[in-house]
Amino acid sequence: MADNPSISKAAAVRQRSLGWGLRLWVVLVAFVLVAPTLVVIPMSFGAGSTFEFPPKDWSWHWYAEFFTSKQWLAALANSVQVGVLAAALATVLGVAAALALDRMRRGRGVVRQLLMAPMILPGIVVAVAIYGVFLRWQLNGTMLGFVLAHAVLGLPFVLTSVQTSLAGYDPIMEKAAASLGAPRFTTLRKVVLPIIAPGVLSGFVFAFATSFDEVVVALFLQTPAIKTLPVKMYESIVLEIDPTIAAASSLIVVFTTILLFVPAFLRRKEQS
């Protein structure tokens, strides 16, 4: 407790303590935010073959099902592969764009808006549009198609994250490096990138999570030969009542919760 938050800060905290009404509201909202998602975890240990909550009997059956099913594992592998490739592409494009935007004087707002557009426009319109063109280009149902579509959707997250890092970065460092004789690329590699590295990594993680979770575009691009995990999950509700989705959901919830703490942890490191 005796670490850096100063005494005045502690006093301020005490001063502004919440009233009971507000406190109750916060607890209720926190419950609404988190509880519905957690439903999937007890369900994944159910023994029944319907979507039954809470389950009457318990088993590991659906986990065994998940890890032995060719279809579920293939969907998982596709999602991981698409996610890593799309996030890598989005990160390279996003870092470059963020560096350029940071130095732009005019037109920065417009260019940024254009690159952010994939995050803002209605998902269904984007999905249908991409599907239409990818059908013609024979990109639907291909790894390349998924990667390109998901990279575009992940780009805004990389851009935001890297720009946030760059905001706290002093360009005088580059001049210092240059005055010491460092060529521009060396400066980028040894000065700029290490400073914005946490932002780049968070951007990558966000882009991966976006791709891993993306389902609207993937629903249209999928073919029986290649589908991602969210698509398989969607089908397991709509086409067949397959409780394996509970196990898949639980694994994702646990996994993404861990991922969520990575940027938070990096940011803390960056601050200290």
Next chain:
Amino acid sequence: MTAVATRPPATGQAGPEKRRTSWLLLPAAAVVLVFFFYPLAVILWRSFSEPSFGVGNYLAVLGDEVQIRVMLRTLRTALIITAATLVIAYPYAYAMTLVGRRARTVLTLLVLMPFWTSLMARNFAWYVLEQRGGVIEKALSAIGIDGVVLLGSVAGVTVAMVQVMLPFMVLPLQSSMLSIDRSLLHAAGSLGARRPVAFLRVYVPLSMPGVLAGVSVVFIMSLGFYITPALLGTPQQALVAQVIGTQVNDLLDFAGAGALGTILLVVTLVVLAVLSRVAAPLGTSAAGGADRG
């Protein structure tokens, strides 16, 4: 690249520096143009050119009573979701600005958790909660309200979407509220305003930029949301996104879907323009006030 070593004498000049780095934008711009804006342009073009040139697809949508009803239902649902999200999120975001740093981190992570946990997992969870014999039906019948099955109704879609959209409301609200100078409340108090009055007349207007940002994001996303209505809703009570999806999936009618999608975009933009027009005086005066404070 090697010529750069001679750059230091030209310090502080924006011009040459800009020319040197703006090419870094090209790859991202190219990818977004080719794989995002081009497809949008194509579907827009098709909506005006297939099966024949003209606004036939648009007239078909606007002349179809069912389509109009779908559109109105979508607008109404999005408005309800936006209003409910705002009412639920505002006190939560406000509380986030009052607590200490550690508690704020916890409250932030609580908001981010659903934000990043799988959308499919959450929709599945809502499917389970809302189904016949599910937790919600049982809980309601325990307090004497029998036979409420939310699954397959607009109400069910609304409830689930409010939860899905909450983080998109909380985060902008909170970031706007963090910049509000609380000493203005004390000033209002010292001038004789009671606390609720001071809150309503000083704090709420100052938080309008955040309200506007949150309302815009949630409203736009609600209008175009596909997965939740497709999973938890019903074709009889379809929302626009569902209809667009069906047109493409079942009929491969890109022109019709494009027309409907374009109308959806236009309606979104019009509502947003009205919204910002209404809130602009509040927002700008609030920003001005905050600057002075």
